[in-house]
Amino acid sequence: MDTIIVKPTQNEIKRAANIILQSGIVAIPTETVYGLGANALDKSAVEKIFLAKGRPMDNPLIIHIGRKNDIYKYAKNISSTTEKLIDEFWPGPLTVVLQKKSIIPDEITGGLSTVAIRMPANEVALALIRQAGVPIAAPSANVSGKPSPTKACHVKDDLNGKISLILDGGSCEVGVESTVVDVSGEKVAILRPGKITKEMIERFVKVDSVMENASKSEVPKAPGMKYAHYSPKAKITIYDGKREDVLKQINTDVHNYSFKGIKVGVIIESEYKSSIVYGNVYDIGCYDDEHAVAKNLFSILRQLDDDDIEVAFIPMLKSEHIGKATMNRLLKAAAYNLKTV
Numbered sequence: 544m545d546t547i548i549v550k551p552t553q554n555e556i557k558r559a560a561n562i563i564l565q566s567g568i569v570a571i572p573t574e575t576v577y578g579l580g581a582n583a584l585d586k587s588a589v590e591k592i593f594l595a596k597g598r599p600m601d602n603p604l605i606i607h608i609g610r611k612n613d614i615y616k617y618a619k620n621i622s623s624t625t626e627k628l629i630d631e632f633w634p635g636p637l638t639v640v641l642q643k644k645s646i647i648p649d650e651i652t653g654g655l656s657t658v659a660i661r662m663p664a665n666e667v668a669l670a671l672i673r674q675a676g677v678p679i680a681a682p683s684a685n686v687s688g689k690p691s692p693t694k695a696c697h698v699k700d701d702l703n704g705k706i707s708l709i710l711d712g713g714s715c716e717v718g719v720e721s722t723v724v725d726v727s728g729e730k731v732a733i734l735r736p737g738k739i740t741k742e743m744i745e746r747f748v749k750v751d752s753v754m755e756n757a758s759k760s761e762v763p764k765a766p767g768m769k770y771a772h773y774s775p776k777a778k779i780t781i782y783d784g785k786r787e788d789v790l791k792q793i794n795t796d797v798h799n800y801s802f803k804g805i806k807v808g809v810i811i812e813s814e815y816k817s818s819i820v821y822g823n824v825y826d827i828g829c830y831d832d833e834h835a836v837a838k839n840l841f842s843i844l845r846q847l848d849d850d851d852i853e854v855a856f857i858p859m860l861k862s863e864h865i866g867k868a869t870m871n872r873l874l875k876a877a878a879y880n881l882k883t884v
């Protein structure tokens with residue numbers, strides 16, 4: 544099968560919707576990352592997603608809907624606070640976990656009694672869902688374990704030959720996946736940090752717990768959080784300490800590795816670029832622009848592989864707002880390999 548990347552014209556959206564309705568899978572842009580979509584009500588289609596991604600069957604998928612009210616078709620026991628959350632943040636990068644209705648196949652939820660739902664803030668995704676007339680189950684469109692795709696070409700790099708169509712919506716605006724919030728029980732828990740922060744959610748409801756940077760040993764509540772994630776081939780080290788000392792240490796370490804013939808990359812904010820003397824330098828955006836940093840992270844992690852980088856160094860990034868989500872993904876990509884300077 545040839546994989547083609549197409550501009551999302553009305554005709555191509557119709558073509559994609561037909562593929563979805565014929566139990567096929569297509570890659571679609573969302574505001575967070577690209578998703579690999581299938582008809583959420585069609586078991587055989589959903590199984591193709593797991594196969595193409597090499598995803599463990601017990602890791603449940605998010606269902607994407609085209610209208611807020613569709614949530615009542617697929618979930619039950621929806622509280623008035625949940626309604627307030629979706630009123631405020633949908634369409635947008637917030638996924639809510641709720642008790643599922645029986646129309647949702649167990650294949651989607653990994654056998655759980657809950658289902659994760661979101662309405663994406665992306666015109667192409669919404670047009671496709673509405674055209675198909677079915678909810679679309681979509682995990683990130685990467686091969687399991689790799690960084691999530693934020694451009695159509697990333698999807699092609701991972702899934703070439705495994706899917707027929709990629710709708711090209713350009714670069715994803717947000718760049719890290721949606722916040723996952725469990726509102727299925729009495730206590731509210733953030734299972735995955737994202738652009739919608741705890742503080743934003745707490746304007747409506749108290750958040751009881753946040754799975755932020757759980758260490759490897761903790762058992763994560765969102766099943767997906769327990770698997771290796773976002774890993775480029777390069778071994779990543781995150782440097783923590785006073786910025787001046789960190790820069791000095793990175794320069795020393797780059798020099799030592801390069802001397803041994805190892806290909807080193809340094810991921811750094813724009814204003815510190817000129818402080819790095821050796822190695823391949825990757826500009827992740829300005830320190831205070833946490834939205835740009837979030838948007839660039841996955842793309843840079845993939846670039847490391849393209850450039851055959853063997854080890855990569857990066858300082859701790861600013862961890863405010865969406866920066867918390869970015870650091871969460873970076874720590875996983877680095878397998879929690881922190882060096883304190």
Ligand code: TXA
Pocket residue numbers: 573575576577578579602603604605636638640652655657658659663681682683684719720721722723734735764765766767768
């Ligand atoms: O931004 C996003 O959410 C992207 C775009 C494509 O929408 N999708 C995405 O899907 O990141 P995925 O499959 O890569 O991540 C879904 C996460 C996983 O950690 C999964 O375990 C969790 O949501 N999840 C799904 N259903 C759940 C449930 N019923 N209970 C708890 N966690 C759930």
Ligand code: MG
Pocket residue numbers: 682683691
């Ligand atoms: Mg994913």
